[in-house]
Amino acid sequence: MSRALALCLLIAACSVAPALGGESRVLGGEPVDISRVxxxxxxxxxxxxxxxxxxxxxxxxxxxxxxxxxxxxxxxxxxxxxxxxxxxxxxxxxxxxxxxxxxxxxxxxxxxxxxxxxxxxxxxxxxxxxIPLATEELEAGTSVTVSGWGSLQPGADYPEQLHAVNTTIIDRSSCNATYEGLITENMICAGEPEGGKDSCNGDKGGPLVANSTQYGIISWGYGCFYPPYPGVYTNIVSLxxxxxxxxxx
CATH class of the missing domain: 2.40.10.10 (Trypsin-like serine proteases)
Structure with a gap:
């Protein structure tokens, strides 16, 4: 993939999603009360x-x-x-x-x-x-939660209700192979092989959390909920x- 194409995709990149619990293929995720986050x-x-x-x-x-x-x-x-x-x-x-x-x-x-x-x-x-900030990185396979008011489907308007979604940390080397070398040590990846659990437009800047500790910041990705590309998050530990x-x- 050319760097020019990568840049175009980056600009179009989404970063959010939505839901605690819920089924993996519910793209809109699940509403969540602020008391949970x-x-x-x-x-x-x-x-x-x-x-x-x-x-x-x-x-x-x-x-x-x-x-x-x-x-x-x-x-x-x-x-x-x-x-x-x-x-x-x-x-x-x-x-x-x-x-x-x-x-x-x-x-x-x-x-x-x-x-x-x-x-x-x-x-x-x-x-x-x-929220406390992490000092050690999570292992691949760890369940994490992302939250925000971003689009529940690509291109949709922002919802009024806060949403959250549980997803899974992906090994950095595997994620880097998927993104053809664009993943640095200052990034972590999370998603599901089949897609459907991700962040999207309007979620950027929101938290990626495990055990009431923040490990990442919603940053970028290729599309929303789009397999095989996971969401990419700023790595708090490295910074x-x-x-x-x-x-x-």
Whole structure:
């Protein structure tokens, strides 16, 4: 596959999906209440949902560089927490600053990570919690959960209700072979051989979680739910020292 074609597919790449439990072939996934994923954030730009994010401390929301790079001033962003409904309910916070990894590669999507700094601090309760960040990678075959308000089917509008889906970590070398060398150590892969469990448009920046610990950030992929290509996620473990240096977490 040519690098030009790879880039085209990257730009068309989706990254989300939806559901806890449910059958593997239910593309739309399963609705989930925010109490199940209280770290989930909706990143809104000009009063519309743009990306997902996760609360990692009272002052910082983690997302992807893709969601931030080249964007307008922080004041145009709102971080909505504590709600299962898109652009409604919960509490909202404005961003005082935003930044991304200085070595983010827009072509390859390597080091796809960024942060919003909150004006003030996020108030925690049963539906609003920070999520711990991983320090060791998961083994292939481990079950993980991804969540967001992204499309339930390729090309569909975003749902009002938050969704989540359980899927499985895939060996990096196998994933790299599928993607013909595009997977770096800063990426992890998750999906099912038959497809149907993935993230999609609008989910970028959201969390990939196991045992209430975040291991990945929804980043990119070839299409949504499209076998044999799994979803690709930013590898938090490989970027852990950078995260700690930037935000002290």
């Amino acid at each position: 209280p770290w989930q954030v909706s990143v809104e730009f000009l009063e519309a949902h743009k990306c997902g994010g996760s609360i990692v401390s009272p002052r910082f929301v983690m997302s992807t560089a893709w969601c931030i790079v080249g964007a307008a001033e922080p004041i145009y962003y709102v971080l909505r927490v504590g709600t299962s409904t898109r652009v409604s309910g919960g509490a909202t916070y404005t961003a005082s600053d935003m930044f991304w990894h200085e070595h983010f590669d827009y072509v390859t999507t390597d080091r796809d990570i960024g942060f919003f700094e909150i004006s003030g601090s996020i108030s925690f309760d049963d539906n609003v919690q920070a 852990r020292s950078w995260i700690n240096e930037k935000i002290g977490v």
